[in-house]
Amino acid sequence: MKFFKKSNTIFLLILALIICISIYYTGTHNNSIDFNTQVRPILNAKCVSCHGGVKKAGGISFIFRDEALGKGKSGKWCIVPGKAHESEFFTRLTHHDNEFRMPLGKEQLSVKDIDILKQWINEGAKWDKHWAFIPPVKSEIPQATSSSKNFIDNFILAQAEKDDINLKPNVEADKATLIRRIALDITGIPPTTIELEQFINDKSVNAYEKLIDNYLSSPKYGEKWAGIWLDMARYADSKGYEKDQTRNIWRYRDYLIKAFNQDKKFTDFTIEQLAGDLIPKATEDQILASAFHRNTLNNDEGGADNEEFRVAAVIDRTNTTFDVWQGITMGCTQCHGHPYDPIRHEEYYQFFDYFNQTTDADNVDETPVYFSPLDYDFEKAQAIAKEINLITNKSKQTVINNAKEFRRLYGDFLKAIDCDEHKDVLIDNKKVIPLKDGAYISFKNANLDSYSKVYSAYSMSNNMGCIIEIRTNSPQGPLIAMFDTETTFDEIYFREGKVVQSITGKKDIYIVFKKNKNGHLKGLFYSFHFNNSNKKKAPILDSLHQELMKAIDPVGTPVMGEFLPSERRTTRVFLRGSIQTPGDTVHPNVPHILNSEIKTTPKNRLEMAQWITHRNNPLTARVAVNRFWEQIFGVGIVETLEDFGSQGAKPSHPELLDYLAVYFMEDCNWSMKKIIKTILMSSTYRQSSVVSKEALNIDPKNKYLLRGARFRLSSEQIRDQALSVAGILSPKMFGPSVMPYQPDGIWQTVYNGNNWITSKGEDKYRRALYTYIKRSSPYPAYLNFDSPSREFCLVRRIRTNTPLQSLNILNDTVYVEASIALARKALEHYPNSIDKAIENIYYEALLKKPSQNKANILNNLYKKSFDQYTQKQHLLVELKKIEPEDYKSQQLAALSNVASAIINLDEFITKE
Template identity: 45%
Template sequence: MRLLKFSLIPLIALVGGWFLWHTFKQEKAIDFNADIRPIINTKCISCHGGVKESSGFSLFSRADALRKTKSGKPAIVPGAADNSELIRRILSKDEDERMPYHAAPLSSDEITKMKKWINQGAPWADHWAYVKPQKPALAAATNWSNHPVDRFIQARWQPDSLKPSAPADKVTLLRRVSLDLTGLPPTLSETRTFLADKSANAYEKQVDRLLASPHFGERWAAMWLDLARYSDTKGYEKDQYRNIWRYRDYVIRSFNQDKPFNQFTIEQLAGDLLPQPTEEQLIATAYHRNTANNDEGGTDDEEFRTTAILDRVSNTWEVWQGTTMSCVQCHSHPYDPIRHQEFYESMAFFNNTHDEDVPGEFPNLNKYKPEDEATIIQVKAWLQQQLPAEEAATKIKTLDNLLHFTEPKIHPHSFDQLTNAALSDGKFLGGGHKGYARLKHVNLTEKVNLILSVGSAKNTGTLTIRKDKLDGEIIGTYQNKYTGGGGSTQREIIKLKPTTGFHDLYFVFENAVQSNPEDYVCQLDWILFLESLPGADKPGYPETEKKLVSLLNTETEQTPIIYENPADLRRKNVVFVRGNWLTKGKEVQATTPRFLPSFSSYPKNRLGLAQWLVSNENPLTARVTVNRFWEQLFGTGLVESLEDFGSQGSKPSHPELLDWLALNFQHEQNWQVKKLLKFLVLSKTYQQSSKTNKTLLDIDPANRLLARGPRVRLTAEQIRDQALTTGGLLSRKMYGKSVMPPQPEGVWQVVYSGMEWKTSPEEDAYRRAIYTFWRRSSPYPSLLTFDAAGREVCVSRRIRTNTPLQALVTLNDTVYLTAARGLARRMQLAGTTPFYQIKAGYYQALFKYPNAYTLEVLLKLYQQTEQHYAQQPKELAKFLGQQNLTSLPKAQKLAALTVVSNAILNLDEYITKE
C-alpha cells in the first residue's frame, strides 16, 4: 500500500501540472500596432475616426473606442468579444449591417485577431514613432566589422543568409563620398593622391578633407532649401522678386560651421526671440518668410497672411516631426492621434508674427551701407551723452529697432470707415478733400512721435489726426509735401500731443486749395507710433533728428525676417471651424498635441516650441533628422516616407538602428551633422560595392537590407555641377545674390511682371546650381526636369523619375553642350590623336579608362561626326558658335570631340552614384 502511494505521486503531479497549464495557459498577446492598427487604418477609420464618427463610434483613441455609441452601448466590451457590438457587426450576414459597410468583409485571420484583441482587454498602444527611443543593445560584432551601423545591418541579414558585398574600388568610393559630402566629383589630383596613399586611414583622411571643404555647406544647403521652400520670388500670379538670398548664405555657413542642429533649429524658428539676437540669427528666421506673398490687387491681406501661417504650421511639423499636420486644419487626423483643435494650438505659436502679406514684405532687416552705419554711430553717441548709461542702453536698443526693423508698422488695411478715401493699388491709403479713415484701438501711452511713410504729388494740403471722433481733439498734423511721382514715398516724423490709454484715431485729409475732391491729398504707405527720443531740449537735437530722418529715408538692402508683435498688438487665437478662416470657433492657447511629451515647462512662444522640438523628451526630431541624412547617403531612408513617420508612413527597415543613431546624434555627437555624416560614411555598409547579382535582386530588389552599396541617380544640382566641373567651367565663387545661367528663350513670358531673365556674365553663368535664381512660377527648366522641387511648399523627399526629357536635357541643353565643349578642349590638350583624346576625356569624367568596346563606339561616333561637319560646314557655326570657326579643320575636330564628350556626359554611370 505504501509502495502504491509513492508510485501515484508522480502521476498526480503530472496530471495536476497538465490541468494547471491547460487552465491558466495564455494566448499569445496581440500586438496592437502590428496586428490591430493596420486593420483599423485600412478598414475602419474612414467611417469611424477623427474625421467621421458614424453612429457615434470612433476608433481615434482607446477612450473614444470604449465610450457609448448612439445606441447607448459601447461597441467594444474589453474582455468579452462575443458581447461586443463591433464583433457582431463584423460577423453579420446582412449587407446593410455588416462592417465594413458595403465593402469587402474582414478575412478570417483579421476577425480572429480582432476577437483575441478584445478578449485580451482591447489594449491600446502608441505608434512606435511617438514613443521616446531607448538605446538598443548593439548586435554582436563579427569578422566583417565592429562599426555599430554594420553590426545592426548584418544582424538584419541573418534570416536571409545574406553576406556583405566586396568593398567598392578606391576610385568609385572616392567619387561616391565626394559627391555625397560636397556635391562635386573629385579632381584628378585628389584621385591620384588617394590612390597613392596606402595608409590604413587613407579613406578617413579623404572624408575629413571633404567635411572641411567650403563646398560641403553648398551641397547640404541644397537639401535644406527644399524643406525651407526657398525661392527668389514671392509666388502667386505676379511672383515678383524677393531679396532673401542672405538666408541661403546663412544655411550654407551653418553647415560649414557644423552648427549643432538644435541651435540651427532654434535660430530659424525663433532667432528673433533670443536675448540680444545677432544679425545672423535674425536672418535665420527668414526660414518662415519663404512662404508665398500675394501682391495681386484686390486680394485680402488677412486671408493670405493666414495662408502663410497655416503653411508654417504644416511645414514645422513635417520638417522636424515627420508628421502630416496639414489635414488637421479641417478635422482631426484620420490616422494619428491629433485632434482638430490641436492644429490651432500649434498655429498660436506662429500667429503673433508681424508680417501681413503686404507688397513691402515687412518686417525686413535693413542692411545699411558703411557710410550710413557711421551716421548711426554718431546718433548713438549723441544719445549716450544725454543719458545715464543704463537709460542710454535702453534708448539705443529702441533706436536699433527703429533703424534696423522700423517696427511695428501699421499698414493701410488696418484702417476702417473709409470715407472719400480708399486703398490705392491695394497698398496705399489715399484720401481726398474732407476724406477720412479710422484706426481703432491704438495704444498712445508714451507715444509722442508718429512716423509717416507718405507719398504725394502735391505741395499743399494737410493730414490731421483727431482723437476718438471725427471732430475730436487734434493730436497731430502733417503739412503735405511733394515726394515725387510713381508712388515714391518718404518718411516724416510728426509730433503727437501726449496722450495715455487706447483710442480710436481719425486721419482726416484736407486740401488747402480748390481741387477735384477725388484727387488724393496724399497716400500713406505705413505709419509707426514711437516713444520720444531724449534730449529734445538739448543743443544738437535738431541736427540729430535730421540725421535720424535721413537714415529712415536711406535706401537699404532688406531681407524679410520674423518679428514678434508687441503685447498691445497680440492676436487672439481661435479654431477655424472646418478649416475656414472666416468661421471662428473657440479661443485656444499655444501648446503642443497631447499625445507627445508635455509642453508645460516651456515658454508659450516660438522659442519654447523650438526648445521643445530639440529636447531630450521629444521622440521624433532626432529620428526624423538622422533619417533624412541617411536617405541622402543611401538613397532611401530607414523610414522611406521621410515626410510621414505616422501610422500611415513606412515602417522602419531597421528600427533598432534608427533609434540608436537618433540617440547617438543627440547625446554623443551633440547634434553635429559633420560627426553624423562621418560616422555613416566610415561604415563598411556605405563602402560596399554597388554591384548586384541575381540572389540579391531576388531577395532585396530595392536594396533595403543594404547587402550592397547605394546606386542612385544624382540630384539635379549634382548632375549640372558635375558636368560643369568635368568641362573645367564650374565657378567656385561662393555666397551672394542669385545668378541667371543660360536657359532657353521665352521661358519667362509671365503676365503682370516686368522681370526678365538676363544671363549672368562671365563666371557667374557657371556658378553652382544652388545659386541659380529660382522663380516659383517658372523654375529653372533643366533642374526641374531632374526632379528638383518647385519650392511652392516644403518637399521632404524628391521622387526620382526616369524620362526621355532628362536625356534631351543632357544632350541638348546649352549648359551641357557648353560643358561638353569645355571637356573637348581639355581632351585636345591631353593627346594628339582621337584615340588618346577620347581615353583622356573618359578618364576625366569617370576616373577610369573605357574598355575596348566602349572606346570603339566612341571613336566611331567621332569619325561620323567629323565626316558630317566636313560635308555640312554651315552646321558648324550653329553648333560651335561663330567665334570657334577660326580654322575649319580644327573646328571640325573640336565639334567631333564635343559630340563625343556630350555622349560621355550623358552616360548612365556618369549621372549615377555608383
C-alpha cells in the same frame, strides 16, 4: 485563355485558403496579441475611414482608446476590455445581418482578423502607442561579423538574417568609385583627378577616414547640404502667386551654408530657424535664420485680402514645421481630427498659435525686414555725404543719422521712420503703423517752405483706412493739413491731402492718426510731402542725393518678428479648416501624443522650438537621421520621409533607426558632420553597387542594403558635376541669386516687369543652389530633374527618368558649353592623339579609364562626326570663333560630341 484564367483563380483561392489556415493555426493561439503590429493595421485598413478622426460614424472612433471604449450613439459599450462578447464592436463584426455587420456594405473581416480582435479584447484591449511616438532608445548592437566596420553594419546584417534574406553583402567598391561617391555625398561635386590620385597613393591605414574628414572640412560641404535644406525651407527668390515679385531673402541661404560649414548643432540649427528672432540678444545670423519661415508665399495681387493670405502663410508654417522636424502629416488636422493618428483638430490650432503671433501680414513690402549692417553701404554714404558737405569725419552711425537728417531737412519730405518722437505706433524699417486712435509721430524743426500741396505715400487694402491730421506744436496744436485715406490695393500710392493753412519756416510737426467714419484705423504710412508742384510724385532729388538715399536705404531680408504680449492675436479653431468659420478660442500648446515624455507647455515660438529639440521629443532625431540616410542611400530607413505616422511606411531597420537617432543626440551631440561621417564609415556604405541577377531577384529595391546604393544624381549635382569636370564651375560662394542660361521666353509672368537677364562672367557658372528660383516659373532644367517649384515644403523628391531629361543634357546650352570645354582641355593636353584625348575626357568625367569596348565605341563616334563635318562646314561657324583653323575646329567639334556623349552616360549622371 478564359479557362486558364479561371483555373488560375481557383488555384489562387485554394492557395490563399491554405495560407490562411496555416497562419490561423500558427499565429493566434499561443502568444498574446500585439496592438501595433496586429490590431492597428486592421483598424486602419477597415475601420477608421468611417470611425476615425474625420468621420465618427455612430459616435465611434478608433483613434483614441478612451473613445473606442466609450458608448456609441446606440448607447451600447463599443469595446469592453476583457469581454469580447459584451462588446458591441465584436457583435457588429460578426453580425449575421448585412445591414448591421461592419464594415458596412463591405466584405466581412477574415476569420483570422476577427480572431485577432477577439483575443485582443479578451486580453484587455491594450492600446499601445505607435512606435514613432515613443522616444527612441538604443537597443543592443547585434553580434558583429567579419565585415562590420561599425554598428550600422551589425544592424544591417542582423536584419537580413532575421528576414531570411539569403544574400551575402557585396565586396567593397574600388577606390575610384568610393572617392566619387564620397565627394558627391559630402560636397555635391565629384573629386578632381588629383584628389583621386592622392587617395590611391595614400597607403596609410586611415586613408579612407582622412578622405572623409577632408571633404567634410571643405566649404563645398555647406553648399551641398544647404541645397538640400532649401527644399525644406521652400526657398525661392520670388513671392509667388500672380505678381510673383522678387523677394530678397538670399541671406537666409548664406546662413544655411555657414551653419552647415560651422557644423552648428542640429538643436541650435533648429531653434535659430524657428525662433532666432526671439533668442535673447540674438545675433545677426540668428535673426537671419528666422527667415526660414518667411519663405512662405505672399499674394501681392490687386484686391487680395491680406488677412486671408497671412493666415495661409501661418498654416504653411505650421505644416512645414511638422513636415521638416516631426515627419507627421499635421496638414490633415487643419480641417478635422487626424484620420488615423491620435492628434485632434484643436491641437492643430494650438500649435498654429505659435506662428500666429508674428507681425508679418502679407504686406507688399514684406515687413518685418532685417537690415544687415552689411546691407548699408557705409563707405559710399560717407563719401557722398562728404561731397555734399553734409558731414565731416564722423562715426558710421553718425553718417547714417546725418543722412537721415539731411533727407528730412533738404529732401523736402518727411519719412515716417525718421520721426523724432512717436506714440502708439509700430515702427519698422520702412513705415509706421498706427495702433490706437490718436497715435502720432512727430518731427522736430521740420523745414516747411511755402507749400501749397500736401501728399502722403501709404498703402492699404480694402476696408481699412483712417484720418490723418497734420498739426504743429503739439498733437492738439493748430491743424495745417489732413487726409481721409482711400484704398490703394496694397500698392504704395501718393495721395493728395487737403491743406488747411500754409505755414513756412521750421516747425515741430505732429502727424496724428484717427479713426475714420467707419471706425477703421489701419494702414501703412511711409512719408509726407509738402511742396508747390502739381505733380503727384515724390520730389526728385539730384543723382548724388539719390545715391546717398540708396546707400542708407537698402533692401532688407524678411525675418520673423513677434507681437508684444499686449498685441497678441486671438487664435480660434477654423471649422473644416476655413478662415470663414472660426470656432472656439485656443491657447498655444503642442500635440499631446508627442509631449508625453516632456510634459511642458511651451508658451511661445522659442519654447516650442526648444521643445522640438528636447531629447525626449520622439521624432526630431529620428526624422533627422532618416533624412541623412535617405540622401546617402537614396531611400530612407522609413521610406516615407514625410510620414512616420501609423499609415507611413514601416522602417526597414527599426532598431538601427532608433540607435542612430540616439547616437546622433548623445554620441554625436547633434553634430551633423559626425552622423554623416558615421554612416560613411560603415562597410554597408562602402559596398560595390554592382548587382547580381540573384540579388536583383531576391531584393530588387535593395531594401536590405547588401549592395551599394546606385541612383541618379539630383538636378543640382548633374549641373554642378558637368561644370566641374569641364573646369568652368565658379568657386564663388554666397550672395544674391544668379541667372545662368535659360531658354528665351520662359518668364512671362503677369504684371511683373522682371526679366531673366543672363548673369555675366563667372556668375553664369555658379553652383546650382545659387540659381534664381521664380515660383511661377522655376528654372526648367531643374524641374526636369524633379526639383520642386518651392511653393511648399517638399521633404522627399521622387526621382523620375524621362525623355525630357535626356533632351536637357543633350541640348541645353550649359551642357553644350561643358562638352566643348572638356574637348578643348583634352585637345590641349593631347594635341597629337585623339585616342588619348578621348580617354582623358572619360577619365576626367568618370575617374576611370574606359574599357576597350567603350573606348572603341567613343572613337567610332569621333570618326563618324569628323567625317560628317567634312561635308557640313556650316555647323562649325560657332566653334570657329574659338578655333579658327579648319582642321582643328573640325577636331574640336567631333571631340565635343564625344564629350557630350560621355556627360550623357548613365554612369555619369548616377552615383554608383
